[in-house]
Every structure is written in C-alpha cells, then in structure tokens.
Amino acid sequence: MYETDQLPVTLSEIHNQVQSCQKTLGIGDARNGIFARFLPLENYTDIVITGCGSSLHVATCASFAWSGMLQRPVIAVASSELAHFPEHYLAPTARPLVIAISRSGGTSEVKLAVKRLQRDYRALALAITTDAGSVAEVCDEEIVFEECREKSVVMTQAFVCMLAGLYLLGDGASGRRYASEINKLPMLVRRAIQLTESVVRSLAEDPQIDRFFFLGSGPMKAVADECALKLTEMALDTAFSYGTLEFRHGPKATLDPADQVVIFPVEAEHPYLETLLTEIEITEARVLVIEHASLLSAYESGRASRGTDQRFLGIPGTLPELFRPALYAHIGQFLAFWRAVARNLNPDAPRHLERTVLLNG
Ligand code: F1P
Secondary structure, three states: OOOHHHOOHHHHHHHOHHHHHHHHHHOHHHHHHHHHHHOOHHHOOEEEEEEOOHHHHHHHHHHHHHHHHHOOOOEEEEHHHHHHOHHHHOOOOOOEEEEEEEOOOOOHHHHHHHHHHHHHHOOEEEEEEOOOOHHHHHOOEEEEOHHHOOOOOOOOHHHHHHHHHHHHHHHHOOOOOOHHHHOOHHHHHHHHHHHHHHHHHHHHOOOOOOEEEEEEOHHHHHHHHHHHHHHHHHHOOOEEEEEOOHHHOOHHHHOOOOEEEEEEOOHHHHHHHHHHHHHHHHOOOEEEEEEEHHHHHHHOOOOOOHHHOOOEEEEOOOOOHHHHHHHHHHHHHHHHHHHHHHOOOOOOOOOOOOOOOOOOO
8 A cells, every 4th residue: 555665654663662672672771771760669669650541551551561570550640630649649749759751852731740749748759751841841851761762643663652751761770680671672672563463454454443542551452542642632532441241331322233352361351351351242342452472372261262363462472471561562553543543534634633732831
C-alpha cells in the first residue's frame, strides 16, 4: 500500500521502537547516574508516578514494575487527580518522590501536579520527557529520552523507550537483579512485531468488526487502556478498556457478534480465563488472547490445544510479567495505525490533536 520512501511517519516510528529501545538500554547507566541524586528511596514516604494520556499509561506500567522491584508500594496517578486531590493519595505528613512523565515535556496538568506536591508535601520531582520543556522547569532534575523523540502526534516508540528507561532506573535502585531480562526487550520486540503485525493488521482491516474491547489486569490494565486510547486517537474508533474480571460485572452485557475482545491475561488470573472465554463466546463476539507462547500450554483444557487455537496469539520468548507491557505495546499501535488507514484517516495527523491548549497555572 505504501512505497517505503513515503511511509507515514507514525508507521516508521512504530517500527523504530526496536532500534530506539536498544539506544535507551545503552544510555541506562548514564541515566542511573542522574537518578542517583534522588537516592536512597527510603528517604521518601511515597513514590508517585504521574502523567496524562499515554504518559499516564507508561506511569501505570512502570508503577507495577517498580513496586515489584523495590518491594514497596509505588502508585501511578493521573496528573489532574494528583493536582486536585492529593490528600486522597498522600498522608498529611508524606514526603513523596514524584516521577513526572510527559513526552512533549510541556503538559499543563503534569506541571500542576508537581507544583502542588512541592508546595504541600515538599516533594522532590524527576521529569521524564523526550523534549526539554516546561515540565522540567518545575522539577529538580530531568531525563530527556531524545532517542525516541517523535514527529507523530500520537505516542508510539516513546512509550516503549520511556517505560524501558524507567524499568532500568527501578532496577538500578534495587540491586540490578533484572538487567539481563530488561536488556532482552529490543530483541523480543523485534521478534514479536514479525509475528503480530500481519495478525493485527487483518483485525484492523476487518470491516465486520464494529467495536474493540481490551481487557487487562495489574500491569496489563494500562496496556489495555493504551490500546483503547490509540484506537480512539488515531482511528477515531469506538474502543473500550476494562479490568479483565471486572468485564464480567456489567460490560459484557453489551457484547454482540460485531465485537472483538482482545485479552492480555496475567498469570494470577489464568485459572479463570476459561470461564471468561466461555462467557464471551456465548455472545458470539470474537476474542483474541495475547500471551507469552511459553504459557499457552498452561491453558490447555479438555476442549482444545491452545497451540493451534486461532483465539490465542503466542508471543515468543520469555520475560517476567512485570516487563511485558513494553513487549506488548506495539500491538495497539499497529492496530490503531491500520484501522486509521482502513477508515481513510491520516494516522500522522489525527483530528483535534494537533494542538492541545495549555491550561492556566
Ligand atoms: C499527553 C497526552 C498524550 C496523548 C494526547 C494528548 O502528552 O495525553 O499522551 O496521546 O496526544 O496528550 P504528553 O504529556 O505525554 O506530551
């Protein structure tokens, strides 16, 4: 469809996440040096990661990885919530560390959140951006991920790079137990893209699919949220995201045969997947389960061998669950890209998103 010299920038940036993530891993040690200024983390009562939109989803994925690595609670909160309801998340005596994520480096709500927590809680703040901007001006330190700076309006490769960079910061602050696993990411993402791109594209181009539902829990909930956001922003499509088992409690009632459900299961919920699949299939909606190939045999039941079951897409390689969001992020990106193309929309310039107006304050 596209000549290689005229690929939309969004598509080339999705593909480039393999190379840009490799660069992120190479810069990890230098960035750990910047983060050292904030250590030890025992100095903080709370660790809060914040952002808006896709950056909030990066924050949420990172918060699960950090709490696993640091063995303490780490929360992700939307910047607008944090700016206006900090007392809901923090005790009056809290002294938090804030990790403020903004691809553009200039999102108003992120600045509002940082300033509120500095004023009321004497917070220290680290900005995570791809472009030097005004968020950094209100933070104590900034890490700029210039290797994944994007021309596209919608975030793609920056999601993976900023998330991988945060994995490395968390690992660096907790004994470097996962460095070799995290370093596998570019190779695993490359292999996954080779497998998933055509499957995802055919879903995106299927005119019989009316609505997409994405399901995930724990670290996968933000992957599901990000898929729905990508489809909404890039393809102006109807898309929903729910907690995997929460979906059973109301939302599944609307399913019909023109719906496609995509599930990103977590290991803790494997025992319940069969029940959920049965409930979805009764509605005649279609379902695709995206899972580590090595785990598919765990689902084998009396009725089907998952290895050949069309409803399962096995991602090759092994990676701890906490880091899989960075491996699966491209799926929603490709889906949204090809859905936009199928709907005659320009994925490089989604409607209404060219210019986000800055808020006061
Ligand atoms: C935040 C953001 C994007 C989203 C949309 C509007 O931007 O919510 O994540 O995709 O384009 O803005 P940023 O703070 O990460 O630059």
